[in-house]
Amino acid sequence: MGQGTPEAGSGAIVNGDSHQEVIKSRGRAGPRGASDPETGATSARNAGETAGSYGPGMRLTPHEQERLLIxxxxxxxxxxxxxxxxxxxxxxxAIIASFLMEGARDGRTVAELMDAGRKVLSREDVMxxxxxxxxxxxIEATFPDGTKLVTVHRPIP
Structure with a gap:
């Protein structure tokens, strides 16, 4: 099996940090939108349902995965x-951390974000x-001049 090419009858490819795992379809006699093992091409029928139809998976570092999750x-x-x-x-x-990361990306300073981070949510917004x-x-935020740690104390006054 070539890297990123599902075997006939496979359902999806899950990309891990250092390997790929093929998840097999269950309860079906034949493949859904069979793919050619040599080229990875899928048949037009059911092409949206096959693993290879979306192209190769994204490769994100653990730090990028964490930021995306936030x-x-x-x-x-x-x-x-x-x-x-x-x-x-x-x-x-999550809302406060996302606000801080986006503010850093926009070019705001650490001091500005520390102050503005206390105004994102009020007591009425939370349980x-x-x-x-x-x-x-x-949060470690990426600023135009590098990554810096931003700390907001008592973010909900």
Whole structure:
């Protein structure tokens, strides 16, 4: 089997840090949108359902995966907040951390972010007890001149 090319009958390719694992389809007599093992080409029928139809997987470092996870969690938290729900501890942390990372990317200074980070959420935005549990938020943010640690103490006044 070539790297990134599923065997006939495979369902999806999962990319890990240093290897690829093929997840086999179960309960089917034949392949869904069979692929050619030599070229990786898929048949037109059911092409959207095959592992190779999306191309090779993204390769992210653990740091990049963590940053992506924070942004995804912050997006979910923003949606919940927009629906009028009060945020829990992880959701509040994700929103503040995402704000800090984006502010750094925009070119704001560490001092500006430390101050602005305290204004992202209010007590009305979070569940009871969250402000007391969240003593500080620390994030390594990428600034135009490099990566720096940003700490916001008492982020929900």
């Amino acid at each position: 942004h995804v969690a912050a997006g979910v938290a923003r949606d919940r907040r927009a629906r009028g729900l009060r945020l829990n501890h992880p959701e509040a942390t 009871d007890g969250v402000p007391e549990m969240l003593e500080s938020v620390q």
